[in-house]
Amino acid sequence: MAHAPDILVTFALGSCVGICLYDPHIKLGGLSHILLPDSTSQKPVSTPYRFADSAIPLLLRRMESMGANRRFIKAKIAGGAQMFATVGNASLSNVGQRNVMAVRQALAKLGIPIIADDTGKNFGRTLYFNVEDGTMRIQSASKGEWTL
Amino acid sequence: MALNNYNDLNEMQLDVLREMGNIGTGNAAMALAEMLATPIDISVPTVQILDYEATMESMGGPETMIVGLLLSFDGDINGMIMFLLEKDFAHMMINTLMGEDTEVFDPEDPVSNSALTEVGNIMAASYVNAIASMTNMRINLSVPDMSIDMLGAILSVPAIHYANISDKIIMIQNQLQGNNTSASNRILMLPDVDSLQKIMTALGIEDL
Numbered sequence: 001m002a003h004a005p006d007i008l009v010t011f012a013l014g015s016c017v018g019i020c021l022y023d024p025h026i027k028l029g030g031l032s033h034i035l036l037p038d039s040t041s042q043k044p045v046s047t048p049y050r051f052a053d054s055a056i057p058l059l060l061r062r063m064e065s066m067g068a069n070r071r072f073i074k075a076k077i078a079g080g081a082q083m084f085a086t087v088g089n090a091s092l093s094n095v096g097q098r099n100v101m102a103v104r105q106a107l108a109k110l111g112i113p114i115i116a117d118d119t120g121k122n123f124g125r126t127l128y129f130n131v132e133d134g135t136m137r138i139q140s141a142s143k144g145e146w147t148l
Numbered sequence: 149m150a151l152n153n154y155n156d157l158n159e160m161q162l163d164v165l166r167e168m169g170n171i172g173t174g175n176a177a178m179a180l181a182e183m184l185a186t187p188i189d190i191s192v193p194t195v196q197i198l199d200y201e202a203t204m205e206s207m208g209g210p211e212t213m214i215v216g217l218l219l220s221f222d223g224d225i226n227g228m229i230m231f232l233l234e235k236d237f238a239h240m241m242i243n244t245l246m247g248e249d250t251e252v253f254d255p256e257d258p259v260s261n262s263a264l265t266e267v268g269n270i271m272a273a274s275y276v277n278a279i280a281s282m283t284n285m286r287i288n289l290s291v292p293d294m295s296i297d298m299l300g301a302i303l304s305v306p307a308i309h310y311a312n313i314s315d316k317i318i319m320i321q322n323q324l325q326g327n328n329t330s331a332s333n334r335i336l337m338l339p340d341v342d343s344l345q346k347i348m349t350a351l352g353i354e355d356l
Contacts, residue, residue: 011209011210011211011298011300012210012211012298012299012300012301012304013300013301013304014297014298014300014301014302014303014304014305014308015304015305015308016304016308035304035307035308035311036308036311050311081301083216083295083297083301083302083304083305084216084218084293084294084295084305085293095308095309122295123297123301124297124298124300124301124302125301126210126211126298141211141213141296141297141298141301142255142296142297
């Protein structure tokens with residue numbers, strides 16, 4: 001989490017998903033980087049920040065405790081790529097897609113709208129989240145960079 | 149105590165993995181030299197149990213460009229093997245294989261890709277055969293999939309797959325030299341944990 005004018009970064013997202021939450025009124029931003037869709041397979045949940053369903057509510061709660069208002073918070077998400085084309089293992093091949101779906105579900109459940117979505121495809125992304133204006137800049141290795 | 153995690157490996161079991169790494173690397177060097185029709189020198193490999201963070205740092209950070217080849221194996225044991233080749237070395241291999249002298253390595257070129265995939269195939273088979281012949285197991289190897297991208301993104305694939313088992317990986321590192329190019333290559337061995345137990349049992353190495 002950071003206040004303006006900081007920039008939050010997560011390097012080289014593959015099948016993982018980066019979730020930027022932003023409250024523009026107080027310029028507070030939070031960035032979460034999840035590896036897996038849901039925490040229900042892990043009991044007890046010892047690493048909640050790894051899972052979409054547990055990490056996002058945690059981040060939101062922390063932002064609210066710092067004065068953010070859920071009604072103003074919007075989300076931008078990126079990542080969830082499929083790095084290798086056809087892996088024989090089905091559970092592995094679509095994990096990026098399952099991560100993205102879980103992130104969308106978790107955000108919908110909390111009533112947070114997604115205003116930018118750069119997910120899927122087959123390349124890695126580094127994500128820079130500018131807390132000054134809420135923009136998300138994506139850098140890829142071979143496809144250039146862009147801002148959302 | 150049964151193996152639950154790569155961390156549980158004791159020194160003796162690590163030695164076994166080192167020996168497999170040695171034999172596999174020797175096989176791979178011979179196969180590569182034959183394929184490239186050029187002598188390939190290979191150093192004695194190191195085998196380490198590392199976490200992902202340390203692996204990435206030792207290779208120049210998460211945004212380092214790398215050629216990743218991923219294969220899965222099944223049969224008596226299951227798991228994955230991942231090769232991480234430095235781009236320069238991959239480029240040298242393509243040039244040697246094709247008898248060309250291209251200045252830049254084009255990751256989109258389908259011929260280069262299939263050449264690299266073939267290299268991955270041969271190298272992976274070298275390691276898998278080392279395990280199979282030591283343990284008398286039957287192991288089938290898949291065709292490799294390739295991705296040329298940032299190291300962190302490529303490593304996220306095994307990291308996610310094994311997230312609930314281990315934060316560590318078994319890494320074999322060797323130095324390959326050929327055609328005036330020297331490169332440090334990494335092979336990540338990712339057997340499922342119960343398969344690792346099977347390998348140890350097959351070799352008669354129980355816990356001490």
